[in-house]
Amino acid sequence: MFEMGRRPGFLGYSSFERSKIAFCYLALLPILALFAILRIIPIIETFWLSLYDWKLVGSVRPFIGLANYQGLIGDEQFWLAIKNTSLYAGASVILGLTISLPIAVALAGKMKLSPFYQAIYFLPFITPMVPMAVAWKWIYDPRYGILNYILSFFGMQPIGWLIYPEIAIWALIAMNVWKNLGYNIVLLLVGLRNIPAVYYEAASIDGAAGWSRFRHITFPLLKPILLYVLVTSTINAFNVFTQVYVMTLGSQAAPGRAVRVLLYDIYENGFRYFRMGYASAEAVILTLIVLALTLVQFKLVKSEA
């Protein structure tokens, strides 16, 4: 790269440098404009809109301060959404890691995940959500679904998996665990294989094996990547929407049975009832939750590095 003087001010640059700088701004202009219109301004506007009572239609848009947030505090549906989303995220992540960790540890030895298994375990992760949600809806079908058929061998009565929100959320969690299992395993495998073999050799000299080896060597050394998977999965789970919409809304998208998650509540308030200001306040809450999780992640990465 050409040396550039530390002299302050634009006029300090030579004409050659100036033409390069002009190129930079010119080339970046359309990109920055797109980012401003499609990302930066809407992000700021969301905060701004959350302070207004705005119905989208009509030009009246009174400023109401924090009233939307006060409304949220007393809104049972909002709290239900927070509760459901947290349960969905927490249970998905914990179940997902509990299942994928033993598999990854078992595989991390001499065995390598053969391309065949690799492909099969990874398949659900790369396939789009809607067709998979439709397929699982068919599996969960109360009358003809294969799940109730399998359970009937164990003497169980048919269950309406997606009919009652309290059951449906667990059906959604199970599907989420299934979909992300391969991703978890691959990341954990990378982490396990980065643990230097000398640690294990030293441990076997000290007589540590099995559980104690896992507890004192594998687990602490795997912790950074475990935490990474934990936080990113939680963030992803907080943005759940598609499966909820496809699997738990009734025919003609009737909301009666929907599992109320945060994005669904935002969708309903904003785009069914057109309470745009109120929905923006909810969106701000979602943003703050995700930002907090991201901060935790940065902190963890820093402290482990």
Added chain:
Amino acid sequence: MRDTQHGIGSDTGLPGPGASNRGKKLPELVWSGAVQLALMAGAIFMVIPFLWMISTSFKPPTEVLSWPPNLVPKEPTASNYVGLFGEAPFVRFFLNSVFISTVSTVAILATSVVGGFVFGKYRFPGRDFLFLVLLATAIVPFESYIIPLYARMVRWHWINTYQGIIAPYLIMSFGIFLMRQHINSTISDELLDAARIDGCSEWRILTSIVLPLSRSAGGALGIFAFTQAWIAFMWPLLIANVRELFNMELGLTMFQFRFSTDYGLLMAGSVLSVLPMIIVFVFLRRQIIESIALTGLKS
């Protein structure tokens, strides 16, 4: 970090926890047999939804609702796939998805290469600040600022237009970040200076040096961008209210609300929607898994 690439896909995995008990033959055999068995059981669990989907898609309506269900269709038929061309404009949905994803991919590649090049190879006032702002937008989930974006589309009369559906998918901050890393590590400053001495303008350098040299990272980014646009759901749901504009995901969703009992047809539609992703995955499995594992580790 270099070892990670081997660990995932190739034979040169590092000796892991099992390596130290090489002496004990029998327990190890039992152990690896048990692991293989568990792996196989897991694999069956992973593919059952796919098999069930494919199997149902080849069943005639009477067999779909037969009890007990047959895992393999007794009288296989392609009528569900034929039905996709008739009852619902699935071909149209499919082409919409292809069109939307292609435009998005081209735009993201273009903006990412240009952005990555300028941020990676030049110094100009405000560079670090601008780069930081672009990266920071990636932290905020897209769905959380969907309301003002939607309002803007209403103001621009872009509801029910292709440009409205595509707009948010024209840029990707991760793309700019990725291309910046790639360009910084593969294209030397000397090469660029040599080109300048030969009289190349900065634009010429961009098109005839940087563009061809960013092909490999561009490929990975392209797959990522295409997939992201293909699976778009919430935004098209808001913007596209006429079925001529539905993408595959939206078409399938609306279709399943209308024909909620015709699972044969629905599964055929699902197979069609999954197919492009599976084909790409089969051909590029290793690259995809490696790049996902590595981006996971780096960020």
